Amino acid sequence: EPEVTQTPSHQVTQMGQEVILRCVPISNHLYFYWYRQILGQKVEFLVSFYNNEISEKSEIFDDQFSVERPDGSNFTLKIRSTKLEDSAMYFCASSTPIGNTIYFGEGSWLTVV
């Protein structure tokens, strides 16, 4: 069964460093998403992306964050200058063009020290 894959599974970074989280969405999907989950809290929407542009974003997704689809398969989330409070599990997701069911990857755990 096709799945969303994410790398790395776990990354530790120093405060102020840039981080790029990578995702390979399901191949025929056209909508892509990033969510995050701080430990013990609920899953929060960050951004959705379609046709090479952001279609929707939350207030969490400020200027420190950016997304890109650099080629035909990868979808990335960049955090420019990480803060301690960026420590969280980051989930990538993609959805079918018809029906629009969203499927999630297993997540990338980011620890900022």
Place this chain on the structure above:
Amino acid sequence: DAKTTQPPSMDCAEGRAANLPCNHSTISGNEYVYWYRQIHSQGPQYIIHGLKNNETNEMASLIITEDRKSSTLILPHATLRDTAVYYCIVRSLRSGYALNFGKGTSLLVTP
């Protein structure tokens, strides 16, 4: 998107049916009811969704009341691996619309 209300936790004996309720009294006509679950910080897993008719797939059944103000997710024969947080989410099918997760119901399946 309409708000949903779920009990914070439930228990179910292994092998029994787990019935997880959800209230969504402000649901509008073009909004679907989605169910996802999350097993111990893994990625949320899609279970099922429906508009107004009852739905069944290999994982679960979804029963939506006639007025669409509430629904029940049924896991017909719960196993220990069904222990997870279950999220009921109301969402428009407009493409690109995000899912807004609440706190869900923490289901514990016991031997």
